[in-house]
Amino acid sequence: MKSLTEYLWINTPTPRAFINITSQVEERVRASGVRDGLCLVNAMHITASVFINDDESGLHRDFDRWLEKLAPHEPIAQYAHNNGEDNADAHLKRTIMGREVVVAITNGKLDFGPWEQIFYGEFDGQRRKRVLVKIIGE
16 A cells, blocks of 8 residues: 655635645556555544535635625624634635545545535635645555
């Protein structure tokens, strides 16, 4: 069994962002030498997300608007968590979008369905955060 553990470091210039990290994950799959296995990609921060969807800018704007309706940033006083902090909405947005994804590796490549890509979702950005990429297989 082969394995590889690496971290991607992300620092967004804005508080909220969606970043396509597919190519960075694919690089790690190639480096691992795994031909048949699994790739875990995990947002290692409680106000960030990793998810799979289409790489379409209109969809990303829709995600942002939808999440803001479900868990609006303001008024900050609406959240019990915001006792000295102002990021309760980011925790909720992360819960909705998910913590991690697992993608099969087949013939040395990520085995996606049509249009699928891996995204990092940031909901409390402008600081350095890490994403775990863990690959196991033969």
